[in-house]
Amino acid sequence: MSLNTFGHVFRVTTWGESHGPALGATVDGCPPGVTLDETMIQPWLDLRRPGLNAMTTQRQEADQVRILSGTFEGRTTGTPIQLMIENTDQRSKDYGNIAQAFRPGHADIAYHLKYGLRDHRGGGRSSARETAARVAAGGVARAVLRDLLPDLTILGYMVQMGEKTIDRTRFDAAEILRNDFFMPDVGAVAEWTDYLAAIRKAQNSVGAVVEVVARGVPAGLGAPVYGKLDADLAAAMMSINAVKGVEIGEGMAAAMLTGVDNADEIRMGPNGPEFLSNHAGGILGGISTGQDVVVRFSVKPTSSILTPRRSINTAGEEVEVVTKGRHDPCVGIRAVPVAEAMMACVLLDHLLLDRAQTGGLRGVIG
Amino acid sequence: MSLNTFGHVFRVTTWGESHGPALGATVDGCPPGVTLDETMIQPWLDLRRPGLNAMTTQRQEADQVRILSGTFEGRTTGTPIQLMIENTDQRSKDYGNIAQAFRPGHADIAYHLKYGLRDHRGGGRSSARETAARVAAGGVARAVLRDLLPDLTILGYMVQMGEKTIDRTRFDAAEILRNDFFMPDVGAVAEWTDYLAAIRKAQNSVGAVVEVVARGVPAGLGAPVYGKLDADLAAAMMSINAVKGVEIGEGMAAAMLTGVDNADEIRMGPNGPEFLSNHAGGILGGISTGQDVVVRFSVKPTSSILTPRRSINTAGEEVEVVTKGRHDPCVGIRAVPVAEAMMACVLLDHLLLDRAQTGGLRGVIG
Amino acid sequence: MSLNTFGHVFRVTTWGESHGPALGATVDGCPPGVTLDETMIQPWLDLRRPGLNAMTTQRQEADQVRILSGTFEGRTTGTPIQLMIENTDQRSKDYGNIAQAFRPGHADIAYHLKYGLRDHRGGGRSSARETAARVAAGGVARAVLRDLLPDLTILGYMVQMGEKTIDRTRFDAAEILRNDFFMPDVGAVAEWTDYLAAIRKAQNSVGAVVEVVARGVPAGLGAPVYGKLDADLAAAMMSINAVKGVEIGEGMAAAMLTGVDNADEIRMGPNGPEFLSNHAGGILGGISTGQDVVVRFSVKPTSSILTPRRSINTAGEEVEVVTKGRHDPCVGIRAVPVAEAMMACVLLDHLLLDRAQTGGLRGVIG
Amino acid sequence: MSLNTFGHVFRVTTWGESHGPALGATVDGCPPGVTLDETMIQPWLDLRRPGLNAMTTQRQEADQVRILSGTFEGRTTGTPIQLMIENTDQRSKDYGNIAQAFRPGHADIAYHLKYGLRDHRGGGRSSARETAARVAAGGVARAVLRDLLPDLTILGYMVQMGEKTIDRTRFDAAEILRNDFFMPDVGAVAEWTDYLAAIRKAQNSVGAVVEVVARGVPAGLGAPVYGKLDADLAAAMMSINAVKGVEIGEGMAAAMLTGVDNADEIRMGPNGPEFLSNHAGGILGGISTGQDVVVRFSVKPTSSILTPRRSINTAGEEVEVVTKGRHDPCVGIRAVPVAEAMMACVLLDHLLLDRAQTGGLRGVIG
Numbered sequence A, B, C, D: 001m002s003l004n005t006f007g008h009v010f011r012v013t014t015w016g017e018s019h020g021p022a023l024g025a026t027v028d029g030c031p032p033g034v035t036l037d038e039t040m041i042q043p044w045l046d047l048r049r050p051g052l053n054a055m056t057t058q059r060q061e062a063d064q065v066r067i068l069s070g071t072f073e074g075r076t077t078g079t080p081i082q083l084m085i086e087n088t089d090q091r092s093k094d095y096g097n098i099a100q101a102f103r104p105g106h107a108d109i110a111y112h113l114k115y116g117l118r119d120h121r122g123g124g125r126s127s128a129r130e131t132a133a134r135v136a137a138g139g140v141a142r143a144v145l146r147d148l149l150p151d152l153t154i155l156g157y158m159v160q161m162g163e164k165t166i167d168r169t170r171f172d173a174a175e176i177l178r179n180d181f182f183m184p185d186v187g188a189v190a191e192w193t194d195y196l197a198a199i200r201k202a203q204n205s206v207g208a209v210v211e212v213v214a215r216g217v218p219a220g221l222g223a224p225v226y227g228k229l230d231a232d233l234a235a236a237m238m239s240i241n242a243v244k245g246v247e248i249g250e251g252m253a254a255a256m257l258t259g260v261d262n263a264d265e266i267r268m269g270p271n272g273p274e275f276l277s278n279h280a281g282g283i284l285g286g287i288s289t290g291q292d293v294v295v296r297f298s299v300k301p302t303s304s305i306l307t308p309r310r311s312i313n314t315a316g317e318e319v320e321v322v323t324k325g326r327h328d329p330c331v332g333i334r335a336v337p338v339a340e341a342m343m344a345c346v347l348l349d350h351l352l353l354d355r356a357q358t359g360g361l362r363g364v365i366g
Helices: A042-048 A092-098 A108-115 A119-127 A130-148 A175-179 A186-201 A229-238 A251-256 A332-358 B042-048 B092-098 B108-115 B121-126 B129-146 B186-201 B230-238 B251-256 B332-358 C041-050 C091-098 C108-115 C119-124 C128-149 C184-201 C229-238 C251-256 C332-358 D042-048 D092-097 D110-114 D121-126 D130-148 D187-199 D227-238 D251-256 D334-356
Strands: A010-016 A022-028 A065-069 A082-088 A152-163 A208-215 A244-247 A266-269 A272-275 A294-301 A307-313 A319-320 B011-016 B021-027 B066-068 B081-086 B153-161 B209-216 B243-248 B266-269 B271-273 B293-299 B309-313 B319-321 C009-016 C024-028 C066-067 C083-086 C153-161 C210-215 C245-248 C266-269 C273-274 C291-297 C311-313 C319-321 D011-016 D022-028 D064-068 D083-088 D155-159 D208-215 D241-246 D267-268 D272-275 D292-301 D310-311 D318-321
Touching: A010 A130, A010 C311, A022 D208, A042 A130, A042 C273, A065 C009, A065 C024, A065 C291, A082 A130, A082 C009, A108 B042, A108 B332, A130 A332, A130 B271, A130 D318, A152 A186, A152 A332, A152 D064, A175 D334, A186 B230, A208 A332, A208 B251, A229 A244, A229 A294, A229 A332, A229 B243, A229 C332, A244 B230, A244 B251, A251 B209, A251 B243, A251 B293, A266 B309, A266 D292, A272 A319, A272 B186, A272 D241, A294 A332, A294 B251, A294 C229, A307 B266, A319 D155, A332 B108, A332 D334, B011 B129, B011 C066, B011 D022, B011 D083, B021 C210, B021 D011, B042 B332, B042 C083, B081 B129, B081 D011, B129 B332, B129 D121, B153 B186, B153 B332, B209 C273, B230 B293, B230 B332, B243 B251, B293 B332, B293 C291, C009 C128, C024 D092, C041 C332, C108 D083, C108 D334, C119 C273, C128 D227, C128 D318, C153 C184, C153 C332, C210 C332, C210 D251, C229 C245, C229 C291, C229 D227, C229 D241, C245 C251, C245 D227, C245 D251, C251 D208, C251 D241, C251 D251, C251 D292, C251 D310, C266 D310, C291 D251, C311 D267, C332 D110, D011 D130, D022 D130, D042 D130, D083 D130, D110 D121, D155 D187, D227 D292, D227 D334, D241 D251
Parallel strands: none
Antiparallel strands: A010 A022, A022 A082, A065 A082, A152 A208, A208 A294, A244 A294, A244 B243, A266 A272, A307 A319, B011 B021, B021 B081, B066 B081, B153 B209, B209 B293, B243 B293, B266 B271, B309 B319, C009 C024, C024 C083, C066 C083, C153 C210, C210 C291, C245 C291, C245 D241, C266 C273, C311 C319, D011 D022, D022 D083, D064 D083, D155 D208, D208 D292, D241 D292, D267 D272, D310 D318
C-alpha cells in the first residue's frame, strides 16, 4: 500500500478528482481468462451512484464505467485493466464560496498545508467521488472471485445511524436493497427516514456504522505479521472517506470480555472444524479460519453542512463557513457499496498472495 | 506492507519465533548520521519485558538487544540495522500439552490450516514475543525522531481493562510508569489491582483498551488515498497480537455525532491555525493537521487460560484444552509500549515519505 | 517494481494495448506545485511518434496526450496524474494472419503460454506502442526535474545500427534531432540511410545500440544493495521492448580492463572532487558520484518482418509466418526517446528517495 | 525492490557490514513445508568463501551460516527465515590507511557524499562480503526450487577474464568445480593461472565475464511491463558488486543481427514447441519460453590494488592511494556462486508471482 495504490498482488491505484474530466482505477495483477465486461461492473456503481434516492447527494452522475485496457473478447488478459468514469455534472460554481475557506472537519486544510495548493472544486481528490473508482475495481475483484470462490458472498449494510440502531432479531438480508439506507431491518425504515429528514432539515448531518460480512472465505488467507488479513482490512476500511474506527468481530467490545467468554470453542463437524461462536470475526492471528469474516466501521457525519461553523481562510482571516452544494446528510449510506468493494479487493488480494506462498495447500485435520 | 514488513520507506521486517534461538527486526531506510546505540533501545524493551511485574507473564527474559549492523562509531550509516534479541528462557516443556490441540481463540488452528505445520512452542511466530522486535525497531525510530522532531512526544496508556475504565478527570501522565498497568489514573490503581487478581485467580483473563497520543506531529503527514496516516495507523495497531478494533479521534462514537457537533472549528492563534476541539484525532483526509494524533485500540483477553475449553486436535479428535505456562492475565498491559513503538515507526515513515514527495514544504496560511 | 509499475516513490504504472481504445500512464508520488500541462509532455511524444519519418512504422498516430487528473490551474497537486493517449489508427485487419500463429522472436508465444489467451491485435500489450505511455510519464518527470535540478540534461542517441557505428570524434549533439536516426554523427547519415533502406528492401530488420547520458546528476543518488541506481537503470532499460543488454560506463568491456586502467583517479577542482576519467559511468557502489551517468543498451532487430520464417500456431501446426503491417525496420531508433524518458523517471525517483532518507544532506569534502 | 530488499513475493533483505559482528539475510515469503537446514545452505557458501584458493582474497572466514528463525523440525514454516553469518576475521588494522582517503573506482567516495559518514572498515556495506548473505538466501531458494521444479538446474561459470576467453567447443560442465576459476574449459586453466598470477604480481587486478544458465525453467515466468523476467534479472545481476553490464541471450551483440538471423524459429516436438535457436536467451516479451535462460554480465577489475593511484581524502587533500589488505585479483571469480544465487532467487520469485496471478495455468498449444 503506497500513496494511491492498494494491495499486494492484486493492486488497485485510483486516480481522479471530483471535478476533473474523469476518475478511475488502474487494476494490475488481475488473473487472466476471467469473463469481464462493463455490464459486470456497472451494477455495483449504480448502487453507489449519487442522486439515487432522497437520502444522498442530488448531484446527478451517470457514473458510466469504461474498460480501456486489459480485456480481449470479453475476458481479462492478465494485463492492467484501466477503468474510467467520466465526470459529467461538475457544477463548480456551487463550491466557489469555499475556494479559500477551510470547512471544519474537512480535508481542506490538511491538503492545503501538505501540498501548498489544492483543487478546491468539490473537494478535489478528497471528495467521496473517489470511491466510485474503488467500487469499479471491486467489480473486477468480484468477477475474479466468482470464478475462484463461487460460494463467497459479501454483504454490507448499515447497523447504526446517529442514535438509531437496527434490531438484529429482525435482520433480513433481502431488505437491504429495498430501502434508502442499505439497512436490513424493515421495522426501522420509517423511523430512520424521519430521523434523517429531521437532520437534513436542521441543516445538519449525522454519522453511521456499517457492517460487512464475507461468507465462504476459505481458511488460510492472511499472513503474519504485517500482512495480516485484519490489518489489511483495517487499512482498507480506514482509507474510506470519513471513517474513524474499524472493528473485527467483537471489535472494541473485546475489551469487556474475559478469556473464558471470548474463546470460540471448536468441535468437529461433518466437513471439518466447526466453531461454536465467532467473537473473532473469522480471523485468528491475522489468518482467516473459515468462519464469516465480520468487519464494522464508523463513518463520521458529513463535514459539509449548511449550518455556519467558525473557521479561517488561506489569508488567515477568521470566517464563518456554510457549505452549499449537494451533500449527503449521512455519507455512511453510500459507504456500504464502497466497503463491499474494499472487502472484495482485500479477499482477492490475499487469495492470490496465498496462492503465491502456499500454492493453496491447506493443513489437514483428522 | 507485505507479510512481515511494515512501512513505505522506513521499513521494518520482524523475524523470529517465541522459542527459537533469537528474534529481531531488520530496519531499512533509516537516515544516516543519527546517534544510536543499544542503550537508546534497551529502555523501551525493559518496559515491555515479561516478568517485570505481578501482572504479566512470569517468563524471565533479559530481552537484551544487540545491534549487528548499520551503525559505525555510535551513529547510523544509512544501511540496514539488524536488531537481535536472543531467547534465553524458552521452557518448551510447558507447552507440550498443546502441541497437537488448538487453543480456542488462538492462532494455532489458523497457522495449521494455512501452512500445514506450525512451531507450536510458545505459539511460535504468533507469540506476543514478536512484539519485542517491534519495540526495538521503535527505539530506532525514536532516535531518529528525536533529531528530526525534537518536540514530538508519544504517550501510550491503558484507559480500560475489562469493566474498569479510568477517570479522565484524574489523568496524570506522570502516574503511567508508576503502576503495573501503564495507567494514568492513580485513583484507580488499587481497584484495578484487585480486579485483575480476581481474574487471574479465576483462571481467566480479560481484555483492554489502550490509547496512544502523539503530540507535536507536524501538519502534512499522510497521503491520499491508501497511504493515509490513519489507514497506516489502523493497520499498524491491528497488526499487534490480539487487537480487534482501532479508533482515531472519536472512533466508533463518531457514528453518534452530528456534523455540527463533530466540526472542529478553527481560529487563528499566534502561531497559526488553532482548532477548538479534536474530534478528528489530529487527522483529516488521511493527513495530519498539527493537532494531537489520538489512536485507541482494543485488545482481546489472552486466549491461553487455565480454565478448560472445548476444542479439537490435529487428529480431528475433540479435546478439552487447558493452557498451562506463564501467560499474562491481561495482555493489553504489555501492548502499551508496543503501540508506542508502532506510532513512532508510522510517524517517522510518513515524515520521510513526505520529505520525498513535498521536500517538507508546507502551505502558508496568512 | 511490480508487474506494470515502475519506481519506488515516483511510481509509474503504464496500461493499454496497441489496438484498444487508449493507453496511458498513472503517475503517483509526483511532487506538488510543479508547472505542468499537456504542452510540456506532447513534444516528447512527438519525437517518438510513429510515422514521423521514412525510417519508422508508417502507422499514423497523433499520440495526443490528455491529463485527466492530478493538476489544477496548470500545476501538479500531489495526487495521481493520469495520462491518456487514445489510439486512433488501429488497422486490426493488418494483423489478421498472425492471430493464431506465433511470430519467431516475438512475445506472441510467451503471452499465449503464460496467460492462455492474448490480444493479438498489433501485439496487444507487448507492442512498442506501450512505450508512448512511458514517454508521457517521462515528460512529467522532466517537468519536475526542471524545477529540482535545473542544470540536468538527458541526451539519448544511437551509436550503432547493425554493422554501422558512429565516429565519436565527430560527435555533435546538435545533429541528433536533425536526422532520422537520433544520431550525433552527421558524417554517417547518408551511409546509415542507404544501409537501412537496403535492410528494409530485403524484407529484413536490424538491431541497434542506444546511449543515454545524464549530465548534472548530483552525487548521492542510489542506495545499497538492491536500490542501486545502476540496478534500477538496468531494469528500466531492459524493460523496454526488444532490449537484450544494458551497460553502465565501460559496460561489458570492463572485463578487459585492469584495475590500474579502470581506476577513475580523483583530484580537487575549484568546485570539489574532479575525476580524471569516467570508466564507472558516473556510478560507484550503486550511488551517483556527480559525473555523467552513461548508459548503453542493445535493441534486437524487429521480429515482425516480411521474410517468411518457420513457426507454429495455437493448433500446434507448423506454419510459415510473414508479418505484414507497418513495422519499423530498426525499432532501436524509436527507443531513443523512450530511453530518455526512463532515465528521467529513474533519476527523479532516486532524487525523491534520497530526500526521504538523507533529506538531501551531502557529505563534505575539504 | 527497495533499498536492501530484493524480490516481489520471495523477498530477500540483506544486512551487515564487512567488519561488523555479523551479516545475513532476512528471507520473507518462503513457502512452508520445505525441508531446510544449515547443511543445505552451507555448501553454496563454501564455494564463495574467501581464502578458498590461491586466486581469491586470503581473508580466512569460516562463513558458517545459522538459521535463526522460520524453520521447525527441519522444515520451513512460512515465516521469515533469518540467516546469520558471523564475521570472525576482521583485521581492521589492514584498512587503516584508507579510512580517510577514497580508493579510485571504489564506492568509498559515493558513500561519503551520500551519507556524510561511512564504515570504512573493509568497505563496510559496499564490501563483497555482503554477497555471502545473497548466497545463503540463494540456498533457501534452491531448497524450495528443488521441491517445485525438480528438473531445474542453474549453472554459472566464467567465460572471460581480462583478455582470456574460453573455447566453447571444449565446454565441460564437470570441469567448472575442478579449477580455481569456476571455468568450464580445462584446456585454458594453465594459461588463465599464469595470466592471473602475472596480474597479481604486477600489483594489479583484472575484470571478467560470468555466464549463468538456467535449464528447466517453465514457460510463463515474468510479466509485462516492469515485472519482466529479464528486467528483474538485469537488476539482480547489476546489483552485484562491480558489475557493469548485463546481457540476456545475444546481449549487446543483438545490435549486429538482422531480423532474419535473430528469429528463433519454432517447430513442434514430441513434448510441445521446440525452438531451433536461442538468440533470445529464453525470454520473449519479458516472459520465459521454456528454453534455457541465459544471462551474462561483466565484472570490473577489483579497485583495491597495490599500485598507487591518485585520489583525495575527506579533507580535500590530494593523496596517493595504495590498498593493502587481502583482495581478490579478479573479483569476478567469486561472483559466480553469487550470480547463481541471484538466478535462483529471481526464478523462485517469479514462479511464486506467477502462481499468484495465473495459478500456474498454462496456455495449450495443439
